[in-house]
Amino acid sequence: MQLDRTYQRELLNTLAAVYPDRLDHRAMLQRLSPDEVKRYCANMVYLDEHSLVDSALEYGDKSPRAALPRITGKGMDFLADDGGLSSILGVVTIKLHEDTLKELIGQRITESDLPASEKSKLLDQLKSLPGEAIKHLTLKLVDAGLANWPIALQAIEHFVHAPK
The missing domain is CATH 1.10.10 (Arc Repressor Mutant, subunit A)
Structure with missing residues (x-):
């Protein structure tokens, strides 16, 4: 060649x-x-x-x-x-609307092992949060996910190896 x-x-x-x-x-x-x-x-x-x-x-x-x-x-x-x-x-910008973030976080709360009364209370509080608070909460959740690196790494590996 x-x-x-x-x-x-x-x-x-x-x-x-x-x-x-x-x-x-x-x-x-x-x-x-x-x-x-x-x-x-x-x-x-x-x-x-x-x-x-x-x-x-x-x-x-x-x-x-x-x-x-x-x-x-x-x-x-x-x-x-x-x-x-x-x-x-070539930069990809990902924008998530505050309602989408509330829905994603709310879904995790719903799927959690918390008692129903606590879930309901958290979901109500989540719905009432303003956009800036959701932005701050999302950054905190990303930090928490990265702080728990072994589990985050497993999620990344699972995602990249999942069939498309």
């Missing part, structure tokens, strides 16, 4: 140096041996398949025709130490 991570990084860095322009690599390709051209093409196609470059390679009957390649935004982000815009745009 002709795929080479170090060579791929060299290709990406070369393309990044002329970004946003395309790289005129025709003179370089003429100097390469047939095996080196094959290596170049294999790695450029691989990078293209992962959307890191627009290789503009076309395969004819005898040899590939190479138009001028260009690094993509995704390729630039790949080279960036901080992940570039992809790391910012």
